[in-house]
Amino acid sequence: QVQLVESGGGLVQVGGSLRLSCAASGSIFNINTMGWYRQAPGKQRELVAVIARGGSTNYADSVKGRFTISRDNARNTVYLQMNSLQLEDTAVYYCRFTTPNVYWGQGTQVTVSS
Secondary structure: OOEEEEEOOEEEEOOOOEEEEEEEEOOOOOOOOEEEEEEOOOOOOEEEEEEOOOOOEEEOHHHOOOEEEEEEHHHOEEEEEEOOOOHHHOEEEEEEEEOOOEEEOOOEEEEEEO
């Protein structure tokens, strides 16, 4: 059984930084994309950033220049470095891996305070 476990969320002030991690456990192979999504209260879940196996990346316009996604294929782990955090970044952040299947993490709360 495959599980994705996120860590690194928490409470930070505006302008601060956090680094999220998401590691897969269990029998998972040939991960294609690794991504981060977020869902704020009352809003739909949205893509934050995604990275392909070859390293190409895609970001939401709202986080470009502030967030950086990276991956460690040997550890089946994806990271999200979040800098210059803003109030509107407050959300539950979910990681998502794709092989032929799709796997989601349980979510980690990120709260940005003024």
